[in-house]
Amino acid sequence: TIHPVLLSGGSGSRLWPISRESYPKQLLPLVGERTMLQDTVGRVAGEGFARPLVICNDEHRFVIAEQLRQISVTPFAIALEPVGRNTAAAAAVAALIIADQDPDALLLLLPADHVIRDPAAFHAAVETAAGAAAAGNLVTFGITPTQPETGYGYIRQGAELTAHSGVFLVDAFVEKPGIEKAADMLAAGGHFWNGGMFLFSAAKLLSELEKFEPAIVAACREAIAKGSRDLDFFRLDPDAFGAAPSISIDYAVMERTDSAVVVPANIGWTDVGAWSALWDIGAKNEDGNVFVGDVMTEDAKNCYIRSEGVLTAVVGLDDVVVVATDDAILVASRDKVQDIKKIVERLKKEG
Ligand code: GDD
Ligand code: MG
Numbered sequence: 001t002i003h004p005v006l007l008s009g010g011s012g013s014r015l016w017p018i019s020r021e022s023y024p025k026q027l028l029p030l031v032g033e034r035t036m037l038q039d040t041v042g043r044v045a046g047e048g049f050a051r052p053l054v055i056c057n058d059e060h061r062f063v064i065a066e067q068l069r070q071i072s073v074t075p076f077a078i079a080l081e082p083v084g085r086n087t088a089a090a091a092a093v094a095a096l097i098i099a100d101q102d103p104d105a106l107l108l109l110l111p112a113d114h115v116i117r118d119p120a121a122f123h124a125a126v127e128t129a130a131g132a133a134a135a136g137n138l139v140t141f142g143i144t145p146t147q148p149e150t151g152y153g154y155i156r157q158g159a160e161l162t163a164h165s166g167v168f169l170v171d172a173f174v175e176k177p178g179i180e181k182a183a184d185m186l187a188a189g190g191h192f193w194n195g196g197m198f199l200f201s202a203a204k205l206l207s208e209l210e211k212f213e214p215a216i217v218a219a220c221r222e223a224i225a226k227g228s229r230d231l232d233f234f235r236l237d238p239d240a241f242g243a244a245p246s247i248s249i250d251y252a253v254m255e256r257t258d259s260a261v262v263v264p265a266n267i268g269w270t271d272v273g274a275w276s277a278l279w280d281i282g283a284k285n286e287d288g289n290v291f292v293g294d295v296m297t298e299d300a301k302n303c304y305i306r307s308e309g310v311l312t313a314v315v316g317l318d319d320v321v322v323v324a325t326d327d328a329i330l331v332a333s334r335d336k337v338q339d340i341k342k343i344v345e346r347l348k349k350e351g
Pocket of ligand 1: 007008009010011055056057081083084085086087090110111112113151152153154175176193194195196197250271
């Protein structure tokens with residue numbers, strides 16, 4: 001069976017002031033009624049899937065347990081990180097916990113903060129990937145790129161596998177290239193964005209990590225052995241887990257392995273990284289505005305305006321993002337929303 005593993009470690013700083021460290025974007029209903037975590041779990045709850053394992057910061061354990069309960073999902077486990085050690089360590093912990101109970105398990109590693117508008121196509125892609133993953137490949141999901149985005153991994157598509165139709169070799173995996181290299185790859189064609197979701201057997205992931213980053217596997221094994229379990233919660237030992245090198249699975253494994261393959265996935269994927277993405281996918285009125293909450297405009301076009309309570313009015317402005325909460329108000333140019341993280345960094349420093 002396929003074990004969904006949800007990564008819920010990010011803080012989503014570019015979605016300030018809604019997303020906060022204490023309450024990051026994946027735990028919020030940013031798109032629709034359910035939180036992004038609930039939407040992600042909902043997509044993999046059903047036939048063919050084992051119960052999900054969620055791996056998150058210790059601080060979020062009760063919110064996450066409650067959000068799963070709200071949608072009537074009993075987790076396989078909720079693994080609690082005392083500190084974030086990036087996605088390679090998170091994946092290793094999940095693989096070790098699950099392989100202990102199901103040595104042949106396939107892991108479907110999923111960020112808890114992505115939007116997928118075509119779940120049927122997503123399920124079809126996972127089905128296509130399953131055979132190749134069971135045969136010892138590390139399967140990535142390829143998204144057709146639309147601009148030279150530097151925040152993603154790039155995958156050069158190779159030949160189709162003879163034993164698995166719809167699955168292609170990865171000729172090269174380049175994590176977060178510079179802008180020039182990204183533009184070159186886009187212009188050359190034959191490249192995908194890495195969707196950040198992976199399907200592989202727990203055993204294969206662990207053997208690749210043993211090869212490239214043995215200290216991660218050792219630290220995670222020890223963190224589980226010295227950790228504790230109560231109810232669904234797996235608490236990792238802080239000293240042991242803290243010793244794991246902090247590196248993403250993309251750099252640690254995907255750039256280095258010979259076993260990467262890609263399934264092209266036309267699934268309506270969006271990485272909801274910044275407010276501009278919520279404008280992109282939002283329902284627009286005749287002026288191109290997206291409204292959430294108690295909002296009014298006069299002579300405003302192509303804006304994203306969101307209020308968590310106070311009536312918020314915008315007059316005579318185009319292409320802005322306005323987000324009003326109880327204790328903070330953001331007004332930003334829609335093409336500068338990446339820089340919101342600079343404000344968050346200053347808030348952290350200056351308090
Ligand atoms: N549990 C846990 N612990 N989760 C984590 C940690 C951690 O230490 N660090 C990150 N995550 C979660 C994030 O919350 C997110 O859901 C997912 O893992 C991926 O991490 P990001 O930090 O968002 O990665 P990225 O967006 O820079 O890059 C990845 O995703 C891109 C697509 O969105 C890479 O896989 C890229 O290659 C890919 O293109
Ligand atoms: Mg991301």
